[in-house]
Amino acid sequence: EADIYQTPRYLVIGTGKKITLECSQTMGHDKMYWYQQDPGMELHLIHYSYGVNSTEKGDLSSESTVSRIRTEHFPLTLESARPSHTSQYLCASSDWDRATDTQYFGPGTRLTVL
Amino acid sequence: SQQGEEDPQALSIQEGENATMNCSYKTSINNLQWYRQNSGRGLVHLILIRSNEREKHSGRLRVTLDTSKKSSSLLITASRAADTASYFCATDARGGGNKLTFGTGTQLKVEL
Numbered sequence: 318e319a320d321i322y323q324t325p326r327y328l329v330i331g332t333g334k335k336i337t338l339e340c341s342q343t344m345g346h347d348k349m350y351w352y353q354q355d356p357g358m359e360l361h362l363i364h365y366s367y368g369v370n371s372t373e374k375g376d377l378s379s380e381s382t383v384s385r386i387r388t389e390h391f392p393l394t395l396e397s398a399r400p401s402h403t404s405q406y407l408c409a410s411s412d413w414d415r416a417t418d419t420q421y422f423g424p425g426t427r428l429t430v431l
Numbered sequence: 432s433q434q435g436e437e438d439p440q441a442l443s444i445q446e447g448e449n450a451t452m453n454c455s456y457k458t459s460i461n462n463l464q465w466y467r468q469n470s471g472r473g474l475v476h477l478i479l480i481r482s483n484e485r486e487k488h489s490g491r492l493r494v495t496l497d498t499s500k501k502s503s504s505l506l507i508t509a510s511r512a513a514d515t516a517s518y519f520c521a522t523d524a525r526g527g528g529n530k531l532t533f534g535t536g537t538q539l540k541v542e543l
Contacts, residue, residue, distance in 0.1 A: 422473030
């Protein structure tokens with residue numbers, strides 16, 4: 318079982334609210350990722366980080382923002398939630414020093430915006 | 432368009448049968464990985480095959496890779512009801528900065 322945690326697991330919130338999805342890992346991994354996944358669909362990379370103070374946008378455009386102030390912590394923030402943000406958000410991490418990029422996933426946060 | 436596309440989209444088999452899933456991709460890769468996702472959960476890494484490998488085994492899993500056809504297959508032998516899940520291939524594209532691109536997934540249902 319991977320040591321990567323996400324909170325909350327489920328969140329139902331009204332339009333216009335600011336939300337932060339938490340992700341933390343205890344494996345000391347430099348690389349962290351956020352994916353968005355609609356039910357039964359593929360994962361889309363929305364943000365990634367190669368280390369502290371490093372953040373990049375992924376392949377899928379997202380209105381969310383991320384920060385990486387500590388190695389173990391990679392929170393995702395939506396300033397003003399909208400129904401179109403309803404989805405599952407998955408956080409993952411991997412070890413920069415390894416030659417292969419095996420990613421370890423958290424359990425996900427299922428977000429519903431009313 | 433997606434780097435990885437999988438077929439079939441869904442597969443239903445009886446316990447004890449073998450399950451085969453296929454993945455096609457578009458660009459040159461460093462490696463290809465298979466992940467499993469139980470409903471509503473995160474993904475779990477199953478197996479990785481490098482671009483210079485053609486076949487790899489892990490327990491009841493067998494993965495093949497054909498870089499000339501840009502395709503891979505995952506075989507689960509002697510399936511069990513607990514194998515019911517979605518299975519995704521993910522490619523680490525050459526020059527892609529070690530980011531993974533996930534396929535569309537195959538939903539496998541193993542019935543008793």
